[in-house]
Amino acid sequence: MAYSDKVLDHYENPRNVGSFAKDEPNVGTGIVGAPECGDVMKLQLKISASGIIEDARFKTFGCGSAIASSSYVTELIKGKTIDEAYAIKNTQIVEELNLPPVKIHCSVLAEDAIKAAVSDWKTRKAGGPEAAKKVG
Amino acid sequence: MTRLVYMDNHATTPVDPRVLEAMLPYFTEKFGNAASRNHAFGWEAEAAVDRAREQIAKLINAKAKEIIFTSGATESDNLALKGVVEFYKEKGNHIITVATEHKAILDTCKALERKGLVTVTYLPIDECGVVNPDDVRKAITDKTILISIMQANNEIGTIQPLHEIGKIAKEKGILFHSDATQGVGKLPVDVEAMGIDLMSFSAHKIYGPKGIGGLYVRARNPRVRLAAQMDGGGHERGMRSGTLNVTGIVGLGKACELAGELLESESERILRMRERLRQQITSALDEVYLNGHPMQRLPGNLNLSFAFVEGESLLMGLKDIAVSSGSACTSATLEPSYVLRALGVGDDLAHTSIRFGLGRFNTDEEVDYVAERVIREVTRLREMSPLYEMAKEGVDLKNFNWARD
Numbered sequence: 001m002a003y004s005d006k007v008l009d010h011y012e013n014p015r016n017v018g019s020f021a022k023d024e025p026n027v028g029t030g031i032v033g034a035p036e037c038g039d040v041m042k043l044q045l046k047i048s049a050s051g052i053i054e055d056a057r058f059k060t061f062g063c064g065s066a067i068a069s070s071s072y073v074t075e076l077i078k079g080k081t082i083d084e085a086y087a088i089k090n091t092q093i094v095e096e097l098n099l100p101p102v103k104i105h106c107s108v109l110a111e112d113a114i115k116a117a118v119s120d121w122k123t124r125k126a127g128g129p130e131a132a133k134k135v136g
Numbered sequence: 137m138t139r140l141v142y143m144d145n146h147a148t149t150p151v152d153p154r155v156l157e158a159m160l161p162y163f164t165e166k167f168g169n170a171a172s173r174n175h176a177f178g179w180e181a182e183a184a185v186d187r188a189r190e191q192i193a194k195l196i197n198a199k200a201k202e203i204i205f206t207s208g209a210t211e212s213d214n215l216a217l218k219g220v221v222e223f224y225k226e227k228g229n230h231i232i233t234v235a236t237e238h239k240a241i242l243d244t245c246k247a248l249e250r251k252g253l254v255t256v257t258y259l260p261i262d263e264c265g266v267v268n269p270d271d272v273r274k275a276i277t278d279k280t281i282l283i284s285i286m287q288a289n290n291e292i293g294t295i296q297p298l299h300e301i302g303k304i305a306k307e308k309g310i311l312f313h314s315d316a317t318q319g320v321g322k323l324p325v326d327v328e329a330m331g332i333d334l335m336s337f338s339a340h341k342i343y344g345p346k347g348i349g350g351l352y353v354r355a356r357n358p359r360v361r362l363a364a365q366m367d368g369g370g371h372e373r374g375m376r377s378g379t380l381n382v383t384g385i386v387g388l389g390k391a392c393e394l395a396g397e398l399l400e401s402e403s404e405r406i407l408r409m410r411e412r413l414r415q416q417i418t419s420a421l422d423e424v425y426l427n428g429h430p431m432q433r434l435p436g437n438l439n440l441s442f443a444f445v446e447g448e449s450l451l452m453g454l455k456d457i458a459v460s461s462g463s464a465c466t467s468a469t470l471e472p473s474y475v476l477r478a479l480g481v482g483d484d485l486a487h488t489s490i491r492f493g494l495g496r497f498n499t500d501e502e503v504d505y506v507a508e509r510v511i512r513e514v515t516r517l518r519e520m521s522p523l524y525e526m527a528k529e530g531v532d533l534k535n536f537n538w539a540r541d
Binding site for chain 1: 445446448453483484487521524525538
């Protein structure tokens with residue numbers, strides 16, 4: 001099983017790796033997956049008050065396809081509204097990265113990560129400062 | 137370093153040039169069928185086969201006629217288990233084996249269980265991968281006809297206490313089979329001292345060609361009988377029909393001869409290289425765990441878990457180095473290594489494991505290069521890992537509320 005060029009590219013030159021500062025405002029964090037499954041993705045989205053995604057960061061524990069899926073998502077999502085982000089389907093990721101059938105679940109996890117991050121931002125926005133202490 | 141580095145010698149090994157040289161005449165000049173009794177082509181081939189039987193027997197302290205040729209260790213395992221179960225079915229129908237055996241043993245056991253021909257006890261191992269001989273003794277019933285325990289494990293390298301188990305088997309009059317595919321030619325093997333009655337081995341793990349292996353079948357004290365699984369012309373004393381793969385057999389014989397000559401010096405050298413690799417890696421990285429027994433271990437085997445870094449992504453980063461991983465992502469079934477699971481290694485660490493298999497043709501230079509690359513890629517992947525970040529912040533990963541479907 002040779003790796004696709006795009007997957008290799010994201011592995012060697014991942015986009016937007018890292019984390020926002022803990023006290024950075026307007027950040028939604030989604031952590032999906034589990035260590036025992038061999039896949040954990042952390043996606044952070046910096047979202048403006050009007051619901052536009054301004055910036056993103058990711059960290060992933062997982063295979064090359066999982067890393068590439070989450071890296072690609074951070075590129076895809078910048079500039080989108082949260083509704084547009086929520087509508088992103090894993091199939092877009094599969095197509096872009098040429099993921100084989102056995103790796104499709106990596107793209108599904110990336111889609112879940114987006115939804116988790118957006119939900120987290122909404123909860124914090126609604127709950128005020130107290131909600132910000134919830135995650136992590 | 138421009139060439140790819142091969143450090144996966146448990147999966148397979150390159151054919152030693154000396155082995156290849158020994159094999160070549162038997163392709164085009166001395167190409168006779170070893171069973172052709174009536175002309176020189178046949179006699180020549182038969183002589184070569186007999187020579188190979190001697191070479192192999194010498195390595196394991198057996199008699200030449202006790203060596204049966206097969207297509208490989210998988211077939212040998214099948215023949216040993218199915219052959220014994222069928223032949224001795226009046227005597228009993230219980231097998232004792234270990235949870236960490238190769239699939240060629242485990243799957244054969246499962247197939248026999250499904251057919252209702254046997255019950256099987258799969259013994260556990262300790263956290264280093266060693267089976268307790270007392271557990272073997274306790275599992276024996278009056279229906280037990282076979283104990284099958286591998287000499288050394290292909291994933292974690294752990295060596296089993298065959299001498300003790302052989303004694304118990306002899307005491308109880310039960311046949312003792314060992315899948316010695318990873319041990320023959322690398323560790324001392326003595327079927328007499330170890331009380332072994334049947335033993336599987338393969339050429340391609342010891343610098344011989346793929347497609348040829350053998351089964352040692354004891355001829356005296358006791359005389360072991362098997363029901364053939366390949367019927368036909370009655371080759372190999374009726375135990376395995378099929379025209380002999382003369383070229384392969386010559387290769388296997390030569391590989392065994394070389395292995396015997398080099399065993400001591402080579403295992404020392406390979407052990408030194410392995411320790412060099414291990415020390416370089418573990419002195420530069422934290423949270424690295426050894427899987428398997430630290431000392432009772434194949435000299436060339438190093439199986440390490442790099443916490444917080446998934447195995448397949450590490451393999452991707454080491455793309456010019458051939459090693460393997462116990463991660464689910466690298467297996468066809470998406471299941472993490474059952475061997476690591478049996479050790480009690482959590483699935484999270486199983487996903488982070490890498491197996492290095494050093495061999496005859498590796499060098500210190502390669503070891504230093506691999507260590508440097510591993511350290512670099514693990515460090516990079518840890519920077520990208522949410523688990524490493526959380527662990528450094530003091531988050532209890534075991535009790536974290538992971539969101540899974």
